[in-house]
Amino acid sequence: MSDDSEIITPPSNLQNKVEKGGPGAVDLDAIARAEKVIANLAGDYVNWAKEDLVKLEAAYKNLKEGNGEQKELLLGVFNVAHDMKGQGGSFDYELMTAVGDKLCRLVEKLDKVGPKEVEKIRIYVDAMQVIIGHKLNGDGGKEGQQLLMGLEVLVQKS
Amino acid sequence: MADYNLSRLNFLIVDDNKHMRALVKSILHALGVKSILEAGDGADAFKELRHFPADVIICDWSMQPLDGLDFVRMVRTGTDSPNPFVPIIMLTGHTEMHRVMEARDSGVHEFLAKPISAKGIYSRIRTIIENPRPFIRAGIYFGPDRRRKENPNYNGPERRKADKGEVEGSVGSISDKLKDDTNKDKGSNKGSDGDDGGDAETPELSQDEINALLNG
Numbered sequence: 001m002s003d004d005s006e007i008i009t010p011p012s013n014l015q016n017k018v019e020k021g022g023p024g025a026v027d028l029d030a031i032a033r034a035e036k037v038i039a040n041l042a043g044d045y046v047n048w049a050k051e052d053l054v055k056l057e058a059a060y061k062n063l064k065e066g067n068g069e070q071k072e073l074l075l076g077v078f079n080v081a082h083d084m085k086g087q088g089g090s091f092d093y094e095l096m097t098a099v100g101d102k103l104c105r106l107v108e109k110l111d112k113v114g115p116k117e118v119e120k121i122r123i124y125v126d127a128m129q130v131i132i133g134h135k136l137n138g139d140g141g142k143e144g145q146q147l148l149m150g151l152e153v154l155v156q157k158s
Numbered sequence: 159m160a161d162y163n164l165s166r167l168n169f170l171i172v173d174d175n176k177h178m179r180a181l182v183k184s185i186l187h188a189l190g191v192k193s194i195l196e197a198g199d200g201a202d203a204f205k206e207l208r209h210f211p212a213d214v215i216i217c218d219w220s221m222q223p224l225d226g227l228d229f230v231r232m233v234r235t236g237t238d239s240p241n242p243f244v245p246i247i248m249l250t251g252h253t254e255m256h257r258v259m260e261a262r263d264s265g266v267h268e269f270l271a272k273p274i275s276a277k278g279i280y281s282r283i284r285t286i287i288e289n290p291r292p293f294i295r296a297g298i299y300f301g302p303d304r305r306r307k308e309n310p311n312y313n314g315p316e317r318r319k320a321d322k323g324e325v326e327g328s329v330g331s332i333s334d335k336l337k338d339d340t341n342k343d344k345g346s347n348k349g350s351d352g353d354d355g356g357d358a359e360t361p362e363l364s365q366d367e368i369n370a371l372l373n374g
Contacts, residue, residue, distance in 0.1 A: 087181075
């Protein structure tokens, strides 16, 4: 903090516009309703995720074929995977978040991409396709855990 | 539990992903919010602020061409910013410590890790309501006070020119009492540090860890 720092009181704060309690106030029921809204959107999520998978496949194809600057192509894969990672768990698809996270972590540390790296990315993309294709929500149950374990093995081998 | 009535607050949601905007909007509606405006990127959001009196902005980090951090800096320090004091909640999957600190240093009020939940969103809104913070202008930084918790053991020089007593709504100890259990519901948001090469030096933080970091 420099010597010329200055403390400023904002002209207004939210306390002037909210009341505590009374009709319409947030309560446990409102929280439950909001969580239910999320659950109800989960059906739509599968369709949204399918759209994202189309984008992910396109980004993967561009990377594999080298259609541009590698850094940009990697960013293309990362951005879609990052979106899918963020959305999955929000809609009770924690397994998608886990796999999306693994893909993000792989891509963000790559400086250059060869066939080996492309193959690893492919494995994660395939796993994400399986999660949506089989609607493996939550942690995916037994099938999901097998998928995760299989991923580890495949990625280590490739 | 009877808490706050949010019906008079105006929310601006900034996210380039229409599905996430729909999700956040639905959650806010269910919490009683009536006035919600959406923007698809930082530049659009900045334009909207000229005529929309946002009380809270919920902003994604990863957007193009103007990302969430650029947007926050524009709101805070842009010479033509219509609302430099507006509370901003950064919504993101980037939860490594350096990312959290980067968001804090851009001038965000709160940080909400994806995946999101209704409880997580409300918890961050409640923190902003209950703990109004003074703003600090120091060097190139302009934004909410980053020194959110008083340290009774601090013996160093008090370098801020203004005395704390001049500030309305003292900083006080804040949202540790508001620890939400988002991650207990949703599981840890920690990233992989397994054999696929996850970067063990930059592990991702859970929402509780982020709260502790920002409030410590």
